[in-house]
Amino acid sequence: GEDVEQSLFLSVREGDSSVINCTYTDSSSTYLYWYKQEPGAGLQLLTYIFSNMDMKQDQRLTVLLNKKDKHLSLRIADTQTGDSAIYFCAERGGSQGNLIFGKGTKLSVKP
């Protein structure tokens, strides 16, 4: 079945780059997504990438996709304290194309 794995914690200093990694199992996934969840809030879409792309950049965010290894990463440049949140990787999979989420990576940004 489908599975999405992420490391649970990441701690960086303000101004550094953050890299959050994700692996997935469904090779037929067409889209992969990154969502951000702040404490007590819902999920906010950050970015997504189509499976035939290797990279997508959007301001401070860079998504890299290695389809052969089924590895996805999210790089946040110049990380700020406001970036502290839980980041979820998700793949579009299953017979109905439902989103399948990882457990989330909690990013802590130290001043």
Next chain:
Amino acid sequence: NAGVMQNPRHLVRRRGQEARLRCSPMKGHSHVYWYRQLPEEGLKFMVYLQKENIIDESGMPKERFSAEFPKEGPSILRIQQVVRGDSAAYFCASSPLRQGLTSGANVLTFGAGSRLTVL
């Protein structure tokens, strides 16, 4: 554009009571999804509905849980005879298109969630 509206934001129930969670999708969206987030876990798909139709309920527990999306009004997730293990955050999302492998990115917009605590 009010986004996806969920209520109540917080709900406390005693074991054996019923919980009803409501979700109004974004304007123009006719597809609704419910996800459950257990403590320290990711989101797990529960059910996908269109108006008056359940399209995919493969993630719904077989007993005590039901969902509807009537022609008029919000989508409702209903949990009967709640148990402590039902304590979780329940998120609703909506999209403008039918979810499927060939429907483009078809981004889901999530609500802020309803947090159920069962005492």
